[in-house]
Amino acid sequence: MARTITFQQAINEALASELERDNTVVVLGEDVVGGAGAPGDDDAWGGVLGVTKGLWGKAPGRVIDTPISESAFIGAAVGAASSGLRPVVELMFVDFMGVCFDQIYNQAAKFRYMFGGKAVTPVVVRTMWGAGIRAASQHSQALYPLFTHVPGLKVVVPSNPYDAKGLLIEAIRDDDPVIFFENKVLYAMEGDVPEESYAIPFGEANIVREGGDVTVVAIGRQVSLAQEAAERLAADGIECEIVDPRTTSPLDEGTIFESVETTGRLVVADEANPRCGLASDIAARVAEECFDSLQAAPKMVTAPHTPVPFSPALEDLYVPSAGRIEEAVREVAGGVKAAAT
Amino acid sequence: MSGPEPPPGAAKLGMPKWGLSMTEGKLLDWLVEEGAELAVGDEVAEVETEKISGVVEAPAAGVLRRRVAEEEQVIPVGGLLGVIAGAEVSDEDIDRYVADFEASFVPGEEGAEGAGPQPETVEVAAGALRVLEQGEGDEVIVLLHGFGGDLGNWMFNTEALAGGRRVLAIDLPGHGGSTKDVGAGDLDALTDAVTQVLDARGVERAHLAGHSMGGLVAAELAVRAPDRVASLALIAPVGFGEEINAEYIDGFIAARTRRELKPVLALLFSDPGLITRQLVDDVLRYKRLDGVDDALGTLASSLFPRGRQARMIAPELGDAGMPVLVVWGAEDRVLPASGAERAPAGARVEVLEGRGHSPHMEAAGDVNRLLEEFVAGARV
Numbered sequence: 001m002a003r004t005i006t007f008q009q010a011i012n013e014a015l016a017s018e019l020e021r022d023n024t025v026v027v028l029g030e031d032v033v034g035g036a037g038a039p040g041d042d043d044a045w046g047g048v049l050g051v052t053k054g055l056w057g058k059a060p061g062r063v064i065d066t067p068i069s070e071s072a073f074i075g076a077a078v079g080a081a082s083s084g085l086r087p088v089v090e091l092m093f094v095d096f097m098g099v100c101f102d103q104i105y106n107q108a109a110k111f112r113y114m115f116g117g118k119a120v121t122p123v124v125v126r127t128m129w130g131a132g133i134r135a136a137s138q139h140s141q142a143l144y145p146l147f148t149h150v151p152g153l154k155v156v157v158p159s160n161p162y163d164a165k166g167l168l169i170e171a172i173r174d175d176d177p178v179i180f181f182e183n184k185v186l187y188a189m190e191g192d193v194p195e196e197s198y199a200i201p202f203g204e205a206n207i208v209r210e211g212g213d214v215t216v217v218a219i220g221r222q223v224s225l226a227q228e229a230a231e232r233l234a235a236d237g238i239e240c241e242i243v244d245p246r247t248t249s250p251l252d253e254g255t256i257f258e259s260v261e262t263t264g265r266l267v268v269a270d271e272a273n274p275r276c277g278l279a280s281d282i283a284a285r286v287a288e289e290c291f292d293s294l295q296a297a298p299k300m301v302t303a304p305h306t307p308v309p310f311s312p313a314l315e316d317l318y319v320p321s322a323g324r325i326e327e328a329v330r331e332v333a334g335g336v337k338a339a340a341t
Numbered sequence: 342m343s344g345p346e347p348p349p350g351a352a353k354l355g356m357p358k359w360g361l362s363m364t365e366g367k368l369l370d371w372l373v374e375e376g377a378e379l380a381v382g383d384e385v386a387e388v389e390t391e392k393i394s395g396v397v398e399a400p401a402a403g404v405l406r407r408r409v410a411e412e413e414q415v416i417p418v419g420g421l422l423g424v425i426a427g428a429e430v431s432d433e434d435i436d437r438y439v440a441d442f443e444a445s446f447v448p449g450e451e452g453a454e455g456a457g458p459q460p461e462t463v464e465v466a467a468g469a470l471r472v473l474e475q476g477e478g479d480e481v482i483v484l485l486h487g488f489g490g491d492l493g494n495w496m497f498n499t500e501a502l503a504g505g506r507r508v509l510a511i512d513l514p515g516h517g518g519s520t521k522d523v524g525a526g527d528l529d530a531l532t533d534a535v536t537q538v539l540d541a542r543g544v545e546r547a548h549l550a551g552h553s554m555g556g557l558v559a560a561e562l563a564v565r566a567p568d569r570v571a572s573l574a575l576i577a578p579v580g581f582g583e584e585i586n587a588e589y590i591d592g593f594i595a596a597r598t599r600r601e602l603k604p605v606l607a608l609l610f611s612d613p614g615l616i617t618r619q620l621v622d623d624v625l626r627y628k629r630l631d632g633v634d635d636a637l638g639t640l641a642s643s644l645f646p647r648g649r650q651a652r653m654i655a656p657e658l659g660d661a662g663m664p665v666l667v668v669w670g671a672e673d674r675v676l677p678a679s680g681a682e683r684a685p686a687g688a689r690v691e692v693l694e695g696r697g698h699s700p701h702m703e704a705a706g707d708v709n710r711l712l713e714e715f716v717a718g719a720r721v
Contacts, residue, residue, distance in 0.1 A: 166629060196521075198629040204598050210618050254600075 002194045008051050008187040010161040011126075014168035015052065015088060017197045019059040022086060025172060027055060028064040028073060029090030029126075048092055049128075049187060074100035074125065078108045078177070081123035086172055093139045094127040094181065097146070108177040109152030120175040124168070130183040130221055130271060131319050137307035140315075142272040144219075145281070147179045148248040154178040154202055155249040159223035161191035163246055166200035173199060183221045203250035207259070211239030214265040214329045217256055218242055219278050221319075222269035222301075228322035229329065238333050248278055253285055260286050264295035265332045269325050274302040296332040301325050344419065344446040348434040351426035352401035353442075356410075358418040358457065359390055360496030361473075365417045365448075366390045368410045377405045379425055382706055386410075386422060391619040395497055398706045403427045406435050417448030460492065460518060465537035467530065468520030471512040472538060476503030480571075481544045482716060484510040485535065487553030487577075488644075489593045489637060491517025491627070494552065497705030502712060509547070511538055513555065515640060521632030526639030528652055532561045539569065548716050550574040552701060553676065554644065560654045567661045572719035574666040574712055577673055577698050579644065580654035581680030587648035589675045594637050599625060611672040611697035659685035664719040668711060670696030670704075689715060 005013070018025045031045050032052040046053025056063040066073035070091060077089035091097065097104070104125065111119040131140040148155045154176050158164040164182070171178040208223060209230055218226040223244045230240040241259050245251055260266050266286050270279035279300035286298055301320045309315050347353050356366050366388040373385055379399040386397045399405075403425040410422045421442050424435050460473040473492050482502055486494045492510035502508050512519035514534050515526075524530040535558060539547060548571045551559030556578025563570040579585070592605035603621050607613035627633060644651055658665055665688035669681040675698040684690045691711055693700050701708045 162626075194626070194630060197631040198626070199631075200629060201597055206622075207599070207618055 002192040004190050005161060005193050006187065007158075007161045007164050007182075007189045007191070008049070010165040010191075010193050011051050011168060011182065012054065013193070014165045014172070014197075015055055016058055018088075018169060018172045019055060019062060021197070022172075023062070024084060025086045025088065026062045026064065026080065027052060027059075027088045027090070028066050028077060030066055030068055030073075030092055032090055033063050033065045047090060049184065051182075051187070052090070070096050070100040071103065075103040075107075077123050077125070078103050078121060081108070081121045081177070082111055082119055086122045086124075088124040088126060088172060091125050091127040094129045094143045095138050095141050097127075097143060104147075104177065104179070105150045105153070109150050112176065113152060121177050122172075122175045124171045124178045124180055126168075126180045126182060128184045129181045130185055131303070131308045131315055132185045134310070134312060134315065136310040140308040142220075142270075142303065144179070144181050144248055145272050145277045148251075148278065148281070149276070152177070153249060154247065155181070156202070156247050157181045157220040158246065159186070159218070159220050159244050161189060161193050163200060163206070163244075165193055166198050167202075167246060169197055170199040170202060174202070181220065186221055189224070200246065202247045203252050204246065205252035205255040206244045206246055207255065208242040208244050209240060211241040211263075213239045213263055214241070214267060214333055215256070215259040215263045216240045216242045216267045216269060216325065216329065217282050218244060218269040218325075219248065220271065222271055222325070225320065225322040226269050226325050229325040232322075232326055233329055238329060240329060251282075253289070256282060256286065257289050260290045261293045264293050266294070266298040267301060267325065267328045267332055268298065269301045269320055271303055271319055273305050274300060275305055277302060296334055299328040299332050301328045344421065345438065345441045347424065347426075347438050348430055350403075350430045351406070351424055351435060351438065352403065353421060354385060354397065354400065354405075354423040354425055356388065356416045356418050356420045356422055357395075357397060358500070359395055360392060360493055361457070361460070363390050363392070363418060363496075365415050365420075367415045368412055368422060369394065370412060371408055372396070373405055375405055375408050379403060379405055382710060384706070389617070392496075392617055392623065393620055393702065394615050394617070395702075395705060397422065399425055401425050406430070406432075407439060409439055420446060420448060462518070463538055463541050465534065465541050467514055467524065467534035467537055468522050470514065470520065470534060470538055471518035472542070473499065473510045474542075475499050475508045476506055478506040480506035480716075481547040482506060482508050482712075483535070483539070483544070483547045483549050483559075484508065485513065485549065485551035485555030485558050486510075486516065487555050488590065488640065489516070489624070490552070490555075493517070493623075494699070494702065498701055498709055498712070501705075501709040509538070509542065509544070511535060513558065515633065515636030517627065521630060521636045523636045523639055525643075526636070527643040528557065528561055531558045531640075532565065535562055536566070545569065546571050548572045548574065548719065550576065550712060551578060552576040553698065554579050554640075556580065557644070557652060557654060560658060561652075563661045563663060564654065564657050567663060570661070570663050572664045572666070572716060573658070573661070574668070574715055576668045576701050576708065577670060577676050577678075578667070578680070579650055579676065580652050581667075581683045582655075582677065583649045583653070584677055585645055585648065585650050586675045587645070590641050590645050590648075594634065594641060596628070602628075608674045609697060609699045610703050611670060611695055612703060615703060655680075655683040655685065658688070664715070665689070666711065666715040667691070668693065668700055668708060670698060670700045672696060673698045
């Protein structure tokens with residue numbers, strides 16, 4: 001039965017249930033057990049923010065602390081995946097991808113294709129992303145577009161606790177390399193999550209809210225901000241249809257196109273930088289496929305094209321807000337004129 | 342109860358609570374004008390919840406004196422939609438009641454998500470089964486849902502039937518919040534599970550009401566243990582013919598996405614407009630649970646092998662000895678309504694024009710009245 005837990009607990013539950021179900025599943029990364037030499041059964045940190053806390057006790061020997069060397073342990077996970085295990089490896093912050101990207105994009109992503117479909121690489125890279133916690137430009141980026149760009153990788157960006165659990169379970173059971181993006185600001189978000197295990201298929205968007213005036217495609221944390229905006233807009237008679245793609249690769253283009261064909265208007269809310277991001281990708285695909293349905297130019301709501309600032313005042317302006325989504329919707333809504341707030 | 346009592350001779354037309362999670366509803370349409378003469382049970386307004394749309398019926402006879410809520414307005418559970426009263430009640434009294442109500446009504450008490458009876462888990466030999474019990478009394482009515490359904494399918498019926506008796510809605514094995522282990526996955530396994538819940542809840546004898554596959558389970562229990570079944574109400578039951586729309590069973594099992602599932606669920610209703618995004622999403626959430634695919638596949642291959650119904654139970658009910666009611670929607674697109682012709686001699690048969698496979702949902706008021714009358718008549 002469902003009960004209310006946090007996003008962070010949902011991730012922990014998904015890992016715990018898959019560790020129990022399948023003894024080829026292993027969890028590894030920096031401090032995922034105890035860190036700092038702690039034995040694991042007590043004083044365990046369970047990762048930098050405690051997401052993997054308690055797993056060691058449930059699957060001793062299959063939850064492994066690694067040295068601080070992403071190139072080594074991401075490589076080890078890819079190797080383990082190609083030789084029969086199902087590793088879930090934690091890249092603490094996605095910003096650290098720079099030192100281990102070869103193992104991901106040029107090794108894991110390529111094996112199925114270079115070995116004639118005979119090799120599978122069921123590795124999951126869990127990683128934190130997103131601005132908003134005063135962690136400055138090297139610990140705050142939204143880098144899922146870089147991974148989405150690479151064929152052979154699957155990319156998951158959950159927006160709520162229910163999806164986080166079901167998508168992580170699907171990721172672990174999937175035979176391809178999956179990059180699983182966890183927004184650190186969402187860790188405390190609560191939601192109804194079943195106690196049982198369940199898997200949400202990749203490539204199926206969630207229609208978070210139905211509406212006939214403007215389609216808002218929102219990624220990750222932007223989904224709840226879009227919902228906030230939609231509430232305010234509805235009070236003025238502008239109805240948003242919010243589409244959460246859940247996975248950026250594969251991307252459920254069908255659901256997005258269908259929605260835009262009804263509304264004729266598109267806003268994409270994406271915390272990534274604007275150039276070659278998800279917003280520009282989705283806006284381009286819609287322009288290409290739904291041109292005849294469009295009644296206004298698609299609008300992108302993104303971070304600016306800068307590193308994430310350390311100044312709190314600037315960081316607060318950096319992440320697209322509900323207010324900016326609202327403003328964009330009003331612009332594309334055009335004729336559906338509304339009272340000023 | 343929140344809000345003041347209506348003046349003598351008047352009745353509140355309130356926002357109903359349909360199902361565990363309903364906290365508010367949107368008034369879609371008034372179906373009658375102000376000033377209309379109403380009998381108990383007349384359809385007054387159409388309300389949309391996040392899961393499904395339904396009709397609010399007149400709780401009392403009289404004139405619809407005030408339409409308080411406007412169309413498209415969202416009203417919390419227990420909130421005031423309108424006032425029904427006889428001519429002897431003055432306009433002043435009604436206006437005062439409406440004003441008092443609006444000044445003092447606190448939403449959330451009756452409509453809060455945790456309010457009202459909550460489902461519980463009963464541990465029996467068949468596994469952990471989820472049940473929802475409502476009402477008090479010596480008499481018990483047990484509600485059994487159909488293939489792929491759960492106790493939430495009785496959201497329009499549970500409360501209505503719970504006046505003066507216990508209503509026990511059960512999630513069958515493989516369904517809802519119950520174990521997804523269906524054992525042998527045959528009719529016996531389901532029937533045993535229901536018997537075990539009755540034992541665990543100290544129910545010696547009960548009225549059974551079952552929909553579709555749940556109707557077959559109820560009938561099987563009646564044939565097996567007639568002394569435990571006071572009456573048998575079957576809504577579009579399995580077991581009254583061979584024919585079944587395999588498109589529904591196969592489609593329900595195969596559907597992985599919203600787009601695949603929605604047209605399958607549409608087969609359940611004569612009006613597909615009843616199906617909301619939330620309803621489809623809830624069914625998908627259930628279908629994604631580990632073990633559900635296997636459970637449904639096993640049940641389907643045992644109960645509906647090669648797209649036919651395996652067990653023909655109708656002819657055995659004549660000898661079972663208890664009163665039988667058969668209700669069918671004339672427009673049923675899953676099990677043809679012609680099945681009703683196989684009802685045993687002496688059974689009461691009601692074929693509802695214009696209704697589909699789920700009359701207890703889309704014609705809840707009619708079905709509640711039929712069940713109420715039937716159960717009352719079956720007493721003694």
